[in-house]
Amino acid sequence: MIPVRCFSCGQVIGDKWEKFKARVDAGDDPEKVLDELGVKRYCCRRMLIGHVDLIDEIIEYGRK
Numbered sequence: 579m580i581p582v583r584c585f586s587c588g589q590v591i592g593d594k595w596e597k598f599k600a601r602v603d604a605g606d607d608p609e610k611v612l613d614e615l616g617v618k619r620y621c622c623r624r625m626l627i628g629h630v631d632l633i634d635e636i637i638e639y640g641r642k
Contacts (some may be wrong), residue, residue: 579633586621598626 582592594615601611612623 580629580631581625584619584622584625587619589619589622591617591622591625595626595629599631 580592580595582590584591594617597615598608598611602608608627612626617623617626
C-alpha cells in the first residue's frame with residue numbers, strides 16, 4: 579500500500595502508483611515515467627522508486 583502523500587513534502591503521490599508500476603513492469607525507464615507523471619521532487623521520486631508492495635504477502639497472515 580503506497581502512502582497517499584509524500585512523507586517529506588506532502589504532495590499527493592498515491593494516485594500515480596498504479597500507472598508507475600504498470601509502465602515500469604512493461605519495461606519503461608523509471609526516470610522517464612516519473613518525468614511524464616509530473617513527479618519532479620526527489621523526495622516524491624524516492625517514495626515511488628523505493629516502495630516495496632508487501633500487502634499480498636502480509637494478507638496471508640490475516641486469513642485463518
